[in-house]
Amino acid sequence: MQRDTGQRATPLYPLRDDARSISRTSLPGNPLAPSAARRFVRAALADWTNLGLLATCAFCRGSGGTAGCPPGNHSTDRLADDAVLIVNELVTNAVVHAGTTVELLCRLEESADSEPAALVIEVSDHHPVRAVRNEPHDADRSGTPEYGRGLHLVGALAERWGITYLAALKTVWARLPVDGWDTCPLPGAEPALQRGLRAAEILAPAPRRTVREDQDWVSRGALSFLAEASDLLAGQLDEDMVAALAAQLLVPRLADWCAIWLDGESGRSGWGTSRAAGLAPRLARVWHGDESRMEKLREALEKEPPLLPDTPGNGPVPIPWPRDGEPGAGEGSAVAFRLVAGGRGLGTLLVARQGLARVPDEVTALIEDFARRVALAISAARQYTRQATISKVLQRGLLPGKVGEIPGVDRFLVYEPSDDGVAGGDFYDIFPAGSGGRWCFMLGDVQGSGPEAAVVTGLARPWLRLLAREGYQVGEVLDRLNGLLLDDAMEAAEAAALMVAAAGGQDVPEGPQARFLSLLYGELVRSPQGGVRCTLASAGHPLPLLLRPDGRVLTAAHPQVLLGVIDDVAYQSQTFDLEPGDTLLCVTDGVTERRSGPRMFDDSDGLERVLAGCAGLTAQGVAERIRQAVYEFGETPPGDDLALLVLQAQ
Numbered sequence: 001m002q003r004d005t006g007q008r009a010t011p012l013y014p015l016r017d018d019a020r021s022i023s024r025t026s027l028p029g030n031p032l033a034p035s036a037a038r039r040f041v042r043a044a045l046a047d048w049t050n051l052g053l054l055a056t057c058a059f060c061r062g063s064g065g066t067a068g069c070p071p072g073n074h075s076t077d078r079l080a081d082d083a084v085l086i087v088n089e090l091v092t093n094a095v096v097h098a099g100t101t102v103e104l105l106c107r108l109e110e111s112a113d114s115e116p117a118a119l120v121i122e123v124s125d126h127h128p129v130r131a132v133r134n135e136p137h138d139a140d141r142s143g144t145p146e147y148g149r150g151l152h153l154v155g156a157l158a159e160r161w162g163i164t165y166l167a168a169l170k171t172v173w174a175r176l177p178v179d180g181w182d183t184c185p186l187p188g189a190e191p192a193l194q195r196g197l198r199a200a201e202i203l204a205p206a207p208r209r210t211v212r213e214d215q216d217w218v219s220r221g222a223l224s225f226l227a228e229a230s231d232l233l234a235g236q237l238d239e240d241m242v243a244a245l246a247a248q249l250l251v252p253r254l255a256d257w258c259a260i261w262l263d264g265e266s267g268r269s270g271w272g273t274s275r276a277a278g279l280a281p282r283l284a285r286v287w288h289g290d291e292s293r294m295e296k297l298r299e300a301l302e303k304e305p306p307l308l309p310d311t312p313g314n315g316p317v318p319i320p321w322p323r324d325g326e327p328g329a330g331e332g333s334a335v336a337f338r339l340v341a342g343g344r345g346l347g348t349l350l351v352a353r354q355g356l357a358r359v360p361d362e363v364t365a366l367i368e369d370f371a372r373r374v375a376l377a378i379s380a381a382r383q384y385t386r387q388a389t390i391s392k393v394l395q396r397g398l399l400p401g402k403v404g405e406i407p408g409v410d411r412f413l414v415y416e417p418s419d420d421g422v423a424g425g426d427f428y429d430i431f432p433a434g435s436g437g438r439w440c441f442m443l444g445d446v447q448g449s450g451p452e453a454a455v456v457t458g459l460a461r462p463w464l465r466l467l468a469r470e471g472y473q474v475g476e477v478l479d480r481l482n483g484l485l486l487d488d489a490m491e492a493a494e495a496a497a498l499m500v501a502a503a504g505g506q507d508v509p510e511g512p513q514a515r516f517l518s519l520l521y522g523e524l525v526r527s528p529q530g531g532v533r534c535t536l537a538s539a540g541h542p543l544p545l546l547l548r549p550d551g552r553v554l555t556a557a558h559p560q561v562l563l564g565v566i567d568d569v570a571y572q573s574q575t576f577d578l579e580p581g582d583t584l585l586c587v588t589d590g591v592t593e594r595r596s597g598p599r600m601f602d603d604s605d606g607l608e609r610v611l612a613g614c615a616g617l618t619a620q621g622v623a624e625r626i627r628q629a630v631y632e633f634g635e636t637p638p639g640d641d642l643a644l645l646v647l648q649a650q
Helices: 032-051 058-062 075-097 150-156 193-203 211-234 241-250 271-276 291-303 359-396 451-469 473-487 490-503 603-612 619-633
Strands: 022-027 102-109 118-125 160-165 169-179 257-262 282-288 317-319 332-341 344-354 409-416 428-430 438-446 516-527 533-540 546-548 553-555 572-580 583-587 642-649
Touching: 032 075, 032 102, 032 118, 075 102, 075 118, 075 150, 075 169, 075 211, 150 160, 150 169, 169 332, 211 241, 211 359, 211 619, 241 282, 241 344, 241 359, 257 291, 282 291, 291 473, 317 546, 332 359, 344 359, 359 451, 409 428, 409 619, 428 451, 428 533, 428 642, 438 451, 438 583, 451 473, 473 516, 473 533, 546 603, 583 603, 583 619, 603 619, 619 642
Parallel strands: none
Antiparallel strands: 022 102, 102 118, 118 169, 160 169, 257 282, 257 344, 317 332, 332 344, 409 642, 428 438, 438 516, 516 533, 533 572, 546 553, 546 583, 583 642
């Protein structure tokens, strides 16, 4: 390993001249940063592969791309696996031990002299005086420090790594050669399971086999083990991933093998109750230090899962050794723990040690504490899944299954809800309004998010359709919608929807809720001379922009007050012709208020400037150009719903 404590005036390795070979982002210093970093690295490698900066494997190239490497064995997949492991450890280290914003940089470096081409990962935090947790304090008898094993993983996977200290920045970097991945292994050469086991063995050295040595390790390393386990488990939003991580943390450090069962969402807390009701727990994960025994062990455990008393506690329960699962392995001891969080049974953890008549008390106490953390992580993952499911159901019900095709108009819609698992307030629609060839369109944004925003969205869109089909003009539609939002009769529907959300585990606000709504609403009528006549009105919404074929950009509406704010208001509409080639751009504030530090995307007419460069593009081309500009404006992904509608006259 290399430790670089000097300031690097120039990059340690030669960079490609192509700026596309560098990807960087900033991550918040919270437990979600490692998962965001993993997604970022995989996305960067995928982009570089698509751009031709990363070569596909020689095996696939030789067959014209039709050989079909096994999933997970492709060169970039295997490089991504190691890169993701490294970035996960480095970002976790930075978040836990520095607690500042984390800067992540990935770059491709060309081969030079004796150096092969490489992927370099740099993770920086803004606490340069805080040491990286890899100092050899309190090493165990094998010389392995009892904390900070993540950097041993980095050292094992990377060709080279080091640390750079600057005045206001500490950077840990790792270099992975790219050329060595140029040929994919044939099927069976290195299964993904074996790679995962390799990582687990680096993080946790092989267990000892004497009670005294177990006691020594527990007395020195238990707190560090629990802290690192909590960090890894806390950011997981999938219960099966929690089970997989828990198993890898236990084997081989504290057990020779382990198994985890997960109960269903029935609310029953015990094995006996669940099995009697036909809701037998699901064997979610089996992990063995010897991969060749994994399937045999799983078969034995599926035939006869352990029976535990139906009690709320999670103390150790001795379990008979499953002989059929360990042919020729001799005797051992097995102990099971109920996974309980908030008085609710979530599953069972079974651990086993060979060659011991009884698992030492110190070890069972540590595993019991570990099991509590696993249960909390599973409970949090389930709550997130429930909320995400409710939000998806709400989102599907609030938005149209498909938008209409307007005769004589090319239209393209971009809608990307934020990834926070909460139903957002953006909505849209395009629909025919009665006879006469009238088509209506809308793009709106309800204040807030979650169930209270879903209530307003779920009522506003059908009301708008009904009012339009009743023949009301654009301004009149907004007048009546404004009155409905201010009507006390909405409170009953609001209360019912909030009760449903609360039953699903979502937090709901107390007291009366504001029902503010920004809306861009308009109608289109095809003109006999070509193009369409457009009438629209904006109520507190980002104003629509009109792009002429010569690149001129005009504002297509006047600003007016939000809907649901004041009662005595008369909304006005504007009418104009969309000539063939004219493009109308409608967006929500997820576009205009996209932030990069203190600046917003639409500061100094930023949206207008980008749109002016879209002359000559199709409706889809305009939408994708705007979307790309929004993403490139900030270093982090957008934190708000993103919606934009492009209408182009033919």
